[in-house]
Structure formats: structure tokens, C-alpha cells
Amino acid sequence: MRYLPLTPADRAAMLARIGADDIDALFADVPATALLAGPVAGLAPHASEMAVERHMARLAGQNLTAGAVPFFLGAGAYRHHIPASVDHLIQRGEFLTAYTPYQPEIAQGTLQVLFEFQTQVARLFGTDIANASMYDGSTACWEAIAMAGRVTRRKKAVLAAGLHPHYVSTAQTMARFTGDAILAATPLLAADAGDAATIAAIDGETAAVVVQYPDILGRIPDLAAIAEAAHARGALLVAVVTEPVALGLIEAPGHLGADIVVGEGQSLGVGLNFGGPYLGLFGARAKFVRQMPGRLCGETVDAEGKRAFVLTLSTREQHIRREKATSNICTNAGLCALAFSIHMSLLGGEGLARLAALNHARARATAEALAAIPGVEVVNDAYVHEFAVRLPTEARSAVRAMADRGVLGGVALGRLYPGAAGLENGLVVAASELTSDEDIAALVAAIKGVIA
């Protein structure tokens, strides 16, 4: 077996040194009834690298690859061009095959990356600080709700109707077990993001008001107004960003009064990967630092006074605090954070602004082309990279029919909100720098074809 260095002679010599007659002598603590006599039945034996690669390539070949067709899906996962250097650098063994940097003297590479990443996220979000990442946007969102509960000592969260439904479900699942109250609503297929309803739901018991920006339909809520209303009632504003590229164009949530900003960082550096692994981003006001979940990297010095970085404030974390920890999270999304950070280091703030403007221009071109189709209505009056349209037909079947014509034409709201009245004909369409004029023409033709 190509991954196992021990030879039969090694094994014999080692057993002799140990003083064991055979390998099963080392499994003596396993009850005889539970120790298997041979390989688990019904499973294949080992296979060559060539055979495994062939098998996996066959499975991969059965999928319709996003890059092979005109592609307009978003709704929480976004396709962008990733510079070649990103994937090259994250495959360096010193990053790929390192562990959590618990021994800082020989992990300054990972630690400095995390410190730079935290600074990039904080400046992108407009928050004082950021952590070293969470699993993904949806779990970061729940962690923010839980954190707001610790800060305010309240147990109620108001979720704006435009929050991604998977994020809503994740919060509802957790709240069912923690006893938090969650107020959630289904969005309307309309230009208005529903800020008034969000504000009206805030009361003196509210710990967190959670607002996605831009929201699931690509609309842009007025964060400043919601922040003011939340703060007036002693609640925290949690802003959720599922597409960080959008923050190249629209104001950072932290600059608009958000107390905690979380997000999905996948769109920079990580790729689609059928939904994971992704990258949870988490920023907040500095005064809340001791209530933050997740790893934090801080600057310090070594015994010779040289600048050094180290994981810090771990008294919040499970391996120290056990059942009193701020979260049970034990990992971050290290390699995805590295990819995000490299991509961001290439772009810089100016490049991100240009990329966002370009994404918006492609989205605008797409929206104007779709609006020209008789019977199709663009819902949004404002959007960055993604917008909703109302088709004259049920969108789920339209999406399936478009796929059969070789166009991945968007996400049907019926997939996200099964059975919700008034959303059946809704389609969320995302564009990016990868969207060509030919792609737009293909989408227009496909939609015309399926609604005809």
C-alpha cells in the first residue's frame, strides 16, 4: 500500500521490540466479540492511484460544470475568477499540511497570515476587529446571534425577511435547543427590502436584529436606519454579507452602525465546491472581544523582543473553558482563510472596488436584457451583483428546462422557499466579471424558450 512505509520486516522487528507475539496482542483490550477477524465484509480492496483517479473522474464527469455553460447562480455561493497564484500558494505543503498553530515558534507563517486576514476582514467590514474565521456564513450567523445574547443578556432575535433561508433554518434549529426566540419572515417578491417590518419587530427584549446586506433577492436594506432603531431599544445589529465582493461598491456595514458583521467569504479565493468547504467571516466592535467565538490571533513579542504572533484570548474557548466556553467551535477554516487572504492581497481595496463595479455592470447588463423580455419583470430597483426577476411561469421548472438547454439560469425561489405563496415565479439571477455578452444572450434565449 503506497501510503504505508512499514515493511513486513519492520513490523516483525517492532513487534519483537514491544514484546508482542502478533499485532492482535496490541488490540488485547478490545473484547474478542468486537474484534473483526478480517477486513469488513462487502467492501472493495485497495486500489491503485490510476484506478482511483479514473473512478473519481467518472463521477465528476457526470456533473454539469459551472464553467462549461452560461452560469447565473448565486444565492449565497458565487463564482468568480480566482487568480492562479492563489491555488498554487495554498498547496504549499507548509500551509496545506500544518496543524492549528499551537506551537507559535514554528507556526509564524500560519499565524501571520491569520493576523493579516483578521485585518483584511475588519477593514472590509468596517469593524474594529475580526476573528480567524468560522465554518461558514450560516454558522457564523448563528454564532453572532448567540454572541448578541451574551452581550445583551436577552434571548430574542429578529431576522429580516431577506436573510438567506438556510441561515434562517440554521438559527431556528439552534434556537430550538437553546431556548432563544427567533422571529423570522418570508420575503415578498418586491423592490422594498422590508426594513419597516424589520424595525417594527424590534422590542425591548430583542438581543439581535439580523439583516442580510445585500439580501437574498439582491436588495439593499438601509442598515443605518435599522441600526438606529435597534440601538434605541438596546439591541445589537448583526449584518450578514454573503457576497463580500459587493462591499467593494456599497458602504461597509460597520460604518453604518452594525455591531457584529458576519459573512460568507467563499466568493474570494475559495470556489463553489458544491457548497463546502466555505469560510465564515466574523467581525465586531472591539469592546465585545471577550464574547467573541472562534480563534483569535494576536501580536506579541518573543523572548528576544522580536515581533511574533500567537493564538490569544483562548480563555473564551472550549479547550480551556469547557462547558462555559463562548462556543464549542474547535477549528477555523484555515486554508480557506488563506485563499481569501491571498486573493484579497492581490486585489487590494482599489481592485475590490473595481471588481465590484465590474460585477455590477455585468449584472446591470443582464437585468436590462431580461427586463426587455415580454412578461419578465426585474423586481429590484437597487442591487449590486444579483437581483430577482418575476417570470410569467413557475421558476423551478423553468430552471430545470433551461439546464436541459445548457444554461444554468439562476436559483428559483421555490427551491429556497418550497411552497411559499407568491414566490413560485421568482428567480434570483447573479452575474460577475465572468459573465460575457454571449452568456447574457444565451440566458435571454433560454428564458424566452422556456416561457414561450
Next chain:
Amino acid sequence: MNAPNASGWKPHMGTAEAATAATASGDRALNLEEALIFELAGPGGCGVDMEAPALPPVAGLERFLRQAPAALPGLSEPEVVRHYTRLSRQNYAIDLGPFPLGSCTMKHNPRLNEKVARLPGFADIHPLQPKHTVPGALEAIAQLADWLIALTGMAAVAMTPKAGAHGELCGLLCIRAALDARGENREVVLVPESAHGTNPATAAFAGFRVENIPATADGRVDLAALTARLGPDIAGVMITNPNTCGLFERDMKAISDAVHGVGGFVYCDGANFNAIVGKVRPGDLGVDAMHINLHKTFSTPHGGGGPGSGPVVLSAALAPFAPLPFAQRGADGAVHLIEEEEAPADHPASFGRMAAFHGQMGMFTRALAYILSHGADGLRQVAEDAVLNANYVLRSLEDVLDAPFAAAGPCMHEALFSDNGLPEGFSTLDIAKGLIDEGFHPMTVYFPLVVHGAMLVEPTETESKAGLDRFIASLRSLATRARAGDETLQSAPHFAPRRRVDETLAARKPRLVWQADAA
């Protein structure tokens, strides 16, 4: 040797003092310091070429526009490649040598797995594409699920948890949902003192009250104490098996039977499944739920701290409550992805969704490639070699390091030592930092908490005998130096990119982001 070479040219070799003199750059040959990206360049640059936008913002967007771009540097590609390459060289990694972190399982990461995970048919598909456009992705998930179920002897598997601790949460939420379905409000989860910190943290996160179970003198769960505590308020137990002392819980089946006898559930922390994969099926020991860290047993790369992946295998009693989405094979052999829409008919008791989308697909493909490469026979060999390597380390060092449970018999995949016997003034930390100077990553230190000054060594199956012999020789040397009172050990490491780091300063005055004026 300062001798002429065959050409007669004799290099000038310099003096020893010159070798330690300061350099103008601060670098020393291949020992390269690296500034922060914020110090390398100010905002304004950009290392990505792109076209100019052809259209201005729509009118409705104007009031939302960002006032100024984020103050972030954008570097050219050569600068970026050099920055991260220089930083990478400040890291130790499994690619450089043994990384014997007990309980963390740092084994070789096969590069085939990286290659297949990057196939566009897996890496470049969107989680919300119409399901009929991704049958190969669903089949890959189902094939991995089939293997995990067969290897553990369980009824089902929840694939979506994002990491081990998230898997623990999944298992406990299944238990909570099962108790709710019975109309029972059991509050207490029993956790051994030696457990990973995630166990009590997860139980608390899921709304349970945690009580500790004591251990016996031989490092196992005290069955009598556990049985005495069982009653109608016990929701379940969380047992790590093999446990964090590197020992198999001999009484696991008896524990399961006792807990089931009072209506509770058995959660097994599968962090150490790599010790028994192919040799023991946890389902045969009465386990109801167990997470599997794909980054441990099945070698998806740790990546400097993630991403992980923590599928949870479930007993028939807990399977109905598994989270959404849930991949299930139909009678026709085809894979069905049950989401919110299908759940009311096909998976009605699910406790709901615990994250967006379908789980860590990029880890599934790597783990599946690892599993197919090893096969049923190879996986069994993995466990045997991991256990053999650990026992080899244990028996090669027990004369110079205290091994608290060694007299009682073999260990599993990791060898546990303590600081007992080290002279006054010398600690486990000194041994660990000394290992850094020897060119090895230290073992896990001060865990498990039940052993004073614990040193937990997990070599894994991917270390050769020759490699282990070098590691053992270094550890013997360090133990001997400590016993001899060698004070240079107390200030180790001497040869790493950094000397011991001031963690107190970092925590007392947290500096978590770079600020220009703080430099």
C-alpha cells in the same frame, strides 16, 4: 573540513564569530523574515488585471455607495507569491517531518486527493444547481456514506456537519430530538474527565447540563461510578473510544447497555477512530452516534486549522432525526438528496438544518479517494500500523519518561507520558520546545488534563521505522538532558524562527489587527 578541492582552489572559511554577527537585512541566508502585507505596500495598487465596467451604477444604488475603498494593499503577483512563500517557510508541516500531535492525527496527505477534489466536476459546481445536473456529486457523497456506514456498523450517516465539534453538536441534537419525540426532558449528559474540551462545550451549547464521570486508576471510565449515576434524568453519555489517554475502553459495551437500560443514548467521540478503523465497528459496541473527523482518520489536510469535516454515523434509533439535507439511497440504488421540500414526506422527524448547503464536499471527495485507495484491507492495515508505531514509541521510551498506564498493557494509536520524574525546574513544555530544536513538531502537551504534565505522542501509520527511530533518539536525548539538569533546555527553542513567545502580553493587551501607528 577546510581542505582544497580537486582544482586546488581553497575557499576562505571565515571565523565562528562572523557566523553569528548581525546582518544588515535581518535575514540569515535561508532564514528569511517577512513584513506584513500592510508594510509591503500602501492602498492603491492591484495585482489583478480586469476590464473597466461598461456601465455606471444603477440610479437606485447611488445612496448606498461606499465612500472610500477599504484601506487594503493590492500587491503584484510576484510580490504576493514571494510574501506567502516566505511566510510558508516559517511553518513546520507534516510534509517536513513527523508531527506527532496526540489526538490530532497528523498523517501524510496524499496528493491524489488534492487532485481529484479539484476536478471541475466537483470543484466547479454550485450547491443549488438543479439536482439532475449533479448526479455524480450526489453519488460521490453516497459512496462515502456507504463506506462510513459499513466501517462503523451503523444504520445511517449525517454528512453535513462542518467539523468534529459540529458533528458532536449534530449527534447531541439528534439525541435531544429523540428525547423530545418521547416527550422526555432529560437534562444531564455525562462526560469523562479526560474528554476533549469540545464535549462539555457542545453539550452545553445544545442545552444540556454536564456532569463529569471519574476515571479508574488504569485510565478508563469508572463503570461502577457511571452506573451509580444513571437515572431518568440522564440524556446520555459522551465517551471517546479509544480514549484520550490512548486506551481502548474495555467496558464500552457494558457502558452502552447500562445507559440504554435507563433510556439514555451513547455518543462516541470518534476523534480516535483511526486506531480501530477496519478492526472494530463502533456499532457492535452499542454506540448511537459518533462523529468521524475526515481530517483525522481519512487524511483530509489540516490546512493550518481547517477546514474540517465531521459526518456523524447514527444508530437506527437516532437516524430518523438526522439533519437536512440528508442523502439517502432509494430502493433503486439512486441517490436522493432530501431537502426541506422533500422532508415532510421522506424524512419527517429531522431536527432541521445546521448549516447552509450540503456539507464539506471538497473534503468528501478527498476522503473518498483516500478510502478507495486503501480499501477494506488497507484501512485495517492503517489501524494496525498506527497502533504498532505508537506501542513502539511507548516501549522505546518508557525507561526514560514516565508512562503512567504502560504497565497495564499496550496502548492504541498514541503513547501517553507524564512529567513525573523530571527534575525540579524542568517541565513538559521544556521537552516540547526541545523537540522543536531537534527538528520535530512537539507532541500534544498538557492534554489529557487527567495526567500531570501530559505528553501525548501519536506517530500515525505514515511514519517509517527509521523515522520513528530518529524521533525516539531525540526524545531520549531530551529526557536525558532534563534529568542531567541541562539548563539550555529551559530556554528552548534556540533554532526556530522565534524564541518562546510572550502569550501573556498578547492576552493582556490584545492587538488583533494591524494599525499603522502601532508599529
